[in-house]
Amino acid sequence: MDEIKSNLIEIKEYTMDRLKMPIFFYYFVLLAVWNWDIILLVLKSNASIEDIIIKIKAEESTWVRYVIPFIVASLGNVIFPLVMYGIDYPLSWINIGRNKKASEVELKKAKSEHLIQQERTGGATLDALNTQIKVLNQDKNNLTKALEEASKRSTETEKTLQDNDKVISSYKDEISELEQKLIHFNHPTGHGNIEEEINSFREVLDFFIENGGDKEDVHKILRKLSDEGNSTPLMVIQNWKNYEDFLQKGIIINSFINGISYVELLPYGIKFMYWLEGVLSNSIVENEKDLDKEITNLIEEQSTNEKIYKKLIELGLINSFEKDMIRVKEDKAIPENTMNYREYLKYNLIKVKRSGLSGSRFYELTPRGESLFNYIVQKEL
Numbered sequence: 001m002d003e004i005k006s007n008l009i010e011i012k013e014y015t016m017d018r019l020k021m022p023i024f025f026y027y028f029v030l031l032a033v034w035n036w037d038i039i040l041l042v043l044k045s046n047a048s049i050e051d052i053i054i055k056i057k058a059e060e061s062t063w064v065r066y067v068i069p070f071i072v073a074s075l076g077n078v079i080f081p082l083v084m085y086g087i088d089y090p091l092s093w094i095n096i097g098r099n100k101k102a103s104e105v106e107l108k109k110a111k112s113e114h115l116i117q118q119e120r121t122g123g124a125t126l127d128a129l130n131t132q133i134k135v136l137n138q139d140k141n142n143l144t145k146a147l148e149e150a151s152k153r154s155t156e157t158e159k160t161l162q163d164n165d166k167v168i169s170s171y172k173d174e175i176s177e178l179e180q181k182l183i184h185f186n187h188p189t190g191h192g193n194i195e196e197e198i199n200s201f202r203e204v205l206d207f208f209i210e211n212g213g214d215k216e217d218v219h220k221i222l223r224k225l226s227d228e229g230n231s232t233p234l235m236v237i238q239n240w241k242n243y244e245d246f247l248q249k250g251i252i253i254n255s256f257i258n259g260i261s262y263v264e265l266l267p268y269g270i271k272f273m274y275w276l277e278g279v280l281s282n283s284i285v286e287n288e289k290d291l292d293k294e295i296t297n298l299i300e301e302q303s304t305n306e307k308i309y310k311k312l313i314e315l316g317l318i319n320s321f322e323k324d325m326i327r328v329k330e331d332k333a334i335p336e337n338t339m340n341y342r343e344y345l346k347y348n349l350i351k352v353k354r355s356g357l358s359g360s361r362f363y364e365l366t367p368r369g370e371s372l373f374n375y376i377v378q379k380e381l
Helices: 002-019 022-034 036-044 049-058 064-186 194-210 215-227 243-248 267-315 318-329 339-346 367-380
Strands: 252-257 260-265 350-355 361-365
Touching: 022 036, 022 064, 036 049, 194 215, 194 267, 215 260, 215 267, 243 252, 260 267, 267 318, 267 339, 267 367, 318 339, 318 361, 318 367, 361 367
Parallel strands: none
Antiparallel strands: 252 260, 350 361
16 A cells, blocks of 8 residues: 555656646647637636537537647747747857956956056155165164174073082082981981881880870970070070980980080980870870760760650659669669569660579669669759
């Protein structure tokens, strides 16, 4: 079914394309003109359609009405293009001539305008070029002078750079020597890496503590020496109990300036001071963490006590709980066949302490039970 439908569509398109050809157009027009009387008869006659058909068929040579329009249309389809070509050829020749003539006129006009423009601007252009040449010559002279000055400065700069290189080279040699001295001075105890140095710091700190020193006091004295820029008089700290220990461990050194004895921090002592600051800071952080944890636990414990307290109120067991907990504290047995007892075990408020001779059990308060008992007592005060 789809194939038949497709074929019909193709036939329709083919027929429409052919009807658009000139020969068919000519034929249909001539057919209408040649059979004008039949068309008027059909459109204007008052007779019945049967009478009209009989009248048309009664005429002789009916075929002529269809053949002659076809012949004329065929001839027209051939002759008319020839006639149009005959008309277009002389017209195109005339148009080409007219366009050529117009182009020649425009060209002459453009040449004339160009010559006039050259006459008008010729003098001004020459003056402008002369001025431009003068400016360029002046720029050339200026650039030549600038290049000569730059060459002189370059020569002077090269000499200066050579002198500077010599000075820098001597400075580098001095810096290298000082770095070697500093490396030797920074490691008076022979430490080759950070781990060894940190271990030595720990040993020194343990030594101070064993000799009655305190971490905070040691750091305080070291920081005082550092803040005063190694200008602390000896008499200020010589009576301090760890003074001799500082000297022994290479933390400080005595120096004389204008006959006055001062105390200076050695590089090892400076590093020990900063390490000790880190130790104290870590201790503070750990203490703060422990405090935060303790506060969190107290808040959770308070919340748990509040929940159990409300539940005991709901069950009407507050008074019984207080009495039973007092009995437990007095090391007396409590009845085990009551709802109170089951609730105590449910919330982990009591635990077995021992069993009596008669089979009775004695209990003691768990940490949660003790906390809840104190909470209720404080709440009722």
